Structure formats: C-alpha cells, structure tokens
Amino acid sequence: MVSRQLGRTGIPISPIGLGGSQFSGGGVSTFYGTLSQSQVDAVIATALDGGITWFDTAEGYGAGRSERSLATALSHAGRTPGDVTVSTKWTPFGRTARTIERTVSERISNLAPFPVDLHQIHTGFGSLSSIRAQAQAMARLVEAGTIRSVGVSNFSARQMEIAHKELSKHGIPLASNQVQINLLHRKIETNGVLETARGLGSTLIAYVPLRSGMLSGKFHANRNLAAALPRMRRMMAGISPRNLDRTAPLIDELRTIADKHQATVGQIALAWLITYYGDTVVATPGASKPHHAEEAAGAMKLTLTDEETERLADISTTVTR
Structure with a gap:
C-alpha cells in the first residue's frame, strides 16, 4: 500500500505505524512487561523491514524512556533523520501551556x-491552560522550526x-487527532470526530486498533490467555467471558476472511x-515482539x-450495540 500524507502537512507516513507505549519500561508498560533495548531493537528492525516508516511515542511513556529507546x-x-517519521506528545495534566515550550528540548534530546x-x-x-493557549504554544514551535507539525x-x-482555529x-494545519x-x-462515526477530521483535512490516528489484542482472535481461541492477562488490561479492554461470547461472530467472520x-x-x-x-484513518498498533x-x-x-x-462493518455494528 502506498504511503499517505499526514493531514495537510505534506509529511509522508505509512498507513500502519508503530505505537511506542510498550517501550516505556514502567507505568503503561505493565500491560506488556518491560522490554530490554535489544528487544526494542528487534521490534523496530522488523517493523522497518516490513515497510513501516513512522513511529509514535510520548513524553508520558516512561517519562521519556520510550522516546530514548525508540531513537x-x-x-x-x-536509519538517519529523514528516513522515518517520528511523533511524540506533550503531557498536559496539571501543567500550563508554557511547559510545551519549556519541555520540547527534552523531546528533542x-x-x-x-x-x-x-x-x-x-x-x-x-x-491549567486553555486549548487555545496550548495551540498557540505549539504554533510558536513550528514557526521557530523546532517541530514540523502539530497534532492532538x-x-x-x-x-x-x-x-484548528488557533493554528490557522x-x-x-491541525495535522491529526489520535483517538481509539x-x-x-x-464512536468517531457518531461523535463528530470523523466528520470534523474530514472537513479540516486532518488525519485520525487509531490507537489500540486491535483493542488490546481482543481483535487478534487469540483470546477467543484460548480463553486461558485472557485469564492470564493483568487485571487492569482486561478491564480497560473489556476482555471478559461475556464480551468474548458477544464478539465471537465478528471474530468468526474475520477468521473466514483471513x-x-x-x-x-x-x-x-x-x-x-x-x-x-x-485515507482519513491510519493506525498505530503496539508490538512487544518482532512477530507482532x-x-x-x-x-x-x-x-x-x-x-x-x-x-x-455490519457485524461490528451488530455486536457492539
């Protein structure tokens, strides 16, 4: 599949990228386990060999550890600058927009x-600051040549x-919105996000595109695997016997097509x-092993x-009602 453009930025990305929360070494990584640098190297090398050209991480993934492991x-x-596209995120909780500019040097480093x-x-x-103030801070970074584009x-x-209004x-342009x-x-089909993204020319980046493994079919095939997952992951992904039963028709159809x-x-x-x-939606599945x-x-x-x-789509609508 040919590469796509990130919103209206002109930045090329592969339709499938790679999410980096599993490289954090703490916090969210409890969903996946801690990976050594050699393990991260193997995952990234395999992704590159398969044609993945962009990688997504965040300040909040292990307080920068995911960023460092990825780089x-x-x-x-x-790989050298220009060979791949790299995205990261600023954590807003309890902080003002001023910290966007204060912490960007950490992202770069x-x-x-x-x-x-x-x-x-x-x-x-x-x-602690408005979205307008946050967008203005991001705009200043683009104008200074510190970052290439802005997303949410x-x-x-x-x-x-x-x-979008502040950036414009x-x-x-507002390059993207990363949502589940x-x-x-x-929900993007009913909450206005898809319509808005198309109107603005923004890309929607799908995180947890496999619903934390539920859409891989492995938990339907072997429920012991689901029972062995960390409790928090099961709760957040809705991986329960009841939901496995409810979604079985969708997995069956996926398996038939597969x-x-x-x-x-x-x-x-x-x-x-x-x-x-x-072209509006691209995805960033995680991968904790090369075969993923x-x-x-x-x-x-x-x-x-x-x-x-x-x-x-029809079966999906039926099982999620």
Whole structure:
C-alpha cells in the first residue's frame, strides 16, 4: 500500500505505524512487561523491514524512556533523520501551556538525532491552560522550526475545531487527532470526530486498533490467555467471558476472511481500519515482539473487497450495540 500524507502537512507516513507505549519500561508498560533495548531493537528492525516508516511515542511513556529507546533502536537499525517519521506528545495534566515550550528540548534530546515531525497534545483535558493557549504554544514551535507539525490526541470534535482555529491564524494545519478506533470502538462515526477530521483535512490516528489484542482472535481461541492477562488490561479492554461470547461472530467472520487472504485475524482487522475510512484513518498498533511488528506491517499488503469491508462493518455494528 502506498504511503499517505499526514493531514495537510505534506509529511509522508505509512498507513500502519508503530505505537511506542510498550517501550516505556514502567507505568503503561505493565500491560506488556518491560522490554530490554535489544528487544526494542528487534521490534523496530522488523517493523522497518516490513515497510513501516513512522513511529509514535510520548513524553508520558516512561517519562521519556520510550522516546530514548525508540531513537536508539532506529539508530541501531541504520536509519538517519529523514528516513522515518517520528511523533511524540506533550503531557498536559496539571501543567500550563508554557511547559510545551519549556519541555520540547527534552523531546528533542530524547529523540536525537531524529526530529520531532509531529508534536501532539496528549489529551483535551487536564491542563491549567486553555486549548487555545496550548495551540498557540505549539504554533510558536513550528514557526521557530523546532517541530514540523502539530497534532492532538483524545480531542473531541469541538476541541479539534478550537485547536484548528488557533493554528490557522499562523497558517498551520491541525495535522491529526489520535483517538481509539477499531472494529469494537467506532464512536468517531457518531461523535463528530470523523466528520470534523474530514472537513479540516486532518488525519485520525487509531490507537489500540486491535483493542488490546481482543481483535487478534487469540483470546477467543484460548480463553486461558485472557485469564492470564493483568487485571487492569482486561478491564480497560473489556476482555471478559461475556464480551468474548458477544464478539465471537465478528471474530468468526474475520477468521473466514483471513483464511481467504492467507492472513491472520489481526491483519484483517487492521486492513479493515485503514480501508473503511479511506485515507482519513491510519493506525498505530503496539508490538512487544518482532512477530507482532511483522504481522502489523503485513496488513498494509492486504486488499479487502468492498463486500468484505462492508460485511465486517455490519457485524461490528451488530455486536457492539
């Protein structure tokens, strides 16, 4: 699959990127376990070999550890600035917009030698400053040449419009909004986010596109695997016996289509995501093992028929009611 453009920035990205929360070494990494640098290197190298060209991380992922691990792995893989696209995020909780400019040097240092191609506001709430002030701070960084583009994460449609309005005063587009999107979570279709993104020309970046592994089918096939997951992960992803029963028809259809394409269930779920919404939606699955990255990258090579895409959408709607 050909590369796409990040919003209206002109920055190229692969339809599937790689999320970096699992490289944090603490906090959110309790969902996945701590990875050594050699393990991170192996995951990143496999992703690159599979055609993934952009990588997403955040200040909040291990207080910069994910950023440093990612940059180290990219360098170990022989990549240099310009070879890949790198995005990160500023954490707003209990902080003012001024800290965006105060902490950007940490982002740059952690990711060196790779530039900050996309800097995102991690959530639309929790800051002591308005979204307008946050957008203005980000705009100043673009104007100074410190970062290349501005995005947001977990923003509502209205919050996207506010950020866009402030950025547009500086001639800067709102590149993206990173939100949860997957076959079991399609709220963008009803809460205005998809419509707003299309109107603004912004990209929607889907995180947890496999619903923390639920859409891989592995927990349906072996419920002992689900029972062995950390309790918090099961709760946040809704991985329970009841939900496994409820979503079984969708997994069955994914498996049927996967067999036809000689693919995995997870690959079909990712292929659906970057097909159904056109160029507006891209995805950043995580990968804690090389074969996870290989599988994610492989989804970009699949071409679903219109009938397959619509069939999955219909079943998805039924099981999530």
